[in-house]
Amino acid sequence: MPTAAMELELFPLWQGEAYRVNIENWGIPANATAGDIIRFEQEELGNEYGLSAEQLAFLDKYRARDVIWVTKTREDAEQYEVEGARVSSFSLPPNSRIIADDKLRGYLVLLGTHISQEKSPAVRHVIIHEAVTDIGELKEVDVKSAFVKGEKSNLSTQEKAQIDKLIEAVPDVNDTLAINYWVDMGDKAVYLEGWCDKCLAGTGFPDITEGGWTNKIEYMVTLTNETIPRKAREKGYELIEGGFRQFPAGDRAWLYGVSWGVFSKQDI
Incomplete structure (x- = not known):
């Protein structure tokens, strides 16, 4: 077969x-x-x-x-x-x-x-959360967490709450150096990559005050699914879970959302 x-x-x-x-x-x-x-x-x-x-x-x-x-x-x-x-x-x-x-x-x-990610059932599935609504509806969502209630997760309730706090703490600035960084959590590490207008330079997208929200979020989700697994390979870490947290349109002055990943530092 x-x-x-x-x-x-x-x-x-x-x-x-x-x-x-x-x-x-x-x-x-x-x-x-x-x-x-x-x-x-x-x-x-x-x-x-x-x-x-x-x-x-x-x-x-x-x-x-x-x-x-x-x-x-x-x-x-x-x-x-x-x-x-x-x-x-x-x-x-x-x-x-x-x-x-x-x-x-x-x-x-x-x-x-x-x-x-189409793996054998014997292999633990690494969850990559995407924006929580269908493309085409993204502009109107009011997301308070990176995690959807009832959705499968490899993280504990306490760990999910910590991730949400770290995402909320990403600076609301138009400066790529200030919004992309790692956080040490002992045997785990968290990568955070904020999205601002400077991140979209050269793409042809308008700035944050001029709309195009749905297409920008789709683009960010696409790159998140490439970036987070790559970070695991670069560091030699195991990806536990990752995804993209979208902020509601108009909620922040500069940030559209944050790509995030939780990694185990143990050898893989």
Whole structure:
């Protein structure tokens, strides 16, 4: 029987930079899958990708929010540009896979971080929390914690409360050096990476007073899922849990949110 890893080999790897138009996404149900994205594109938008029923069923193993639409060049992305939207460029996580090609130089890509998390049940699952509402609703959320009530966590109640306090303490400044740092917690370490306008330099996003909140948060969540596991590799730590805490729009003068990770210092 083919394994998930073998089936993924059928989808080509993404190579190089990615570009996209920063526009609001349509509302996607919380339980939608990557396969549902393809079905929507085919049935509602008329895009024919030529994927078999078996391939769509395989993509149902992954979440719709783990799929991103991109192009390979800025010029290709500009074909889709609309009034008030800008083209931004960024690097996708390693092992990201092209799951659909619209034949107009646009691609649907399954982000590599989420692919790597499809592990055997015998391996402890590392939880990466994302923003707690669907893309498209993010602007209106009022998040008081990095943790969703009732959601599985590898941290104790006391540890979660400590993480929330550390996130709240990240300085509300437009200074990348002041908002990216490690906190020593004995046998554990916490990495905090705040997001301000300086972090978005060169992306084409407007500043914090000019909107574009939804697309900025989506971009930050995407990079969080690449950055936090990389920090574990750089330090030789084990990632226990990590994610992105979004602040409500207008809540801070400079901060959009904070990427965070909790790591075990023990040898892995």
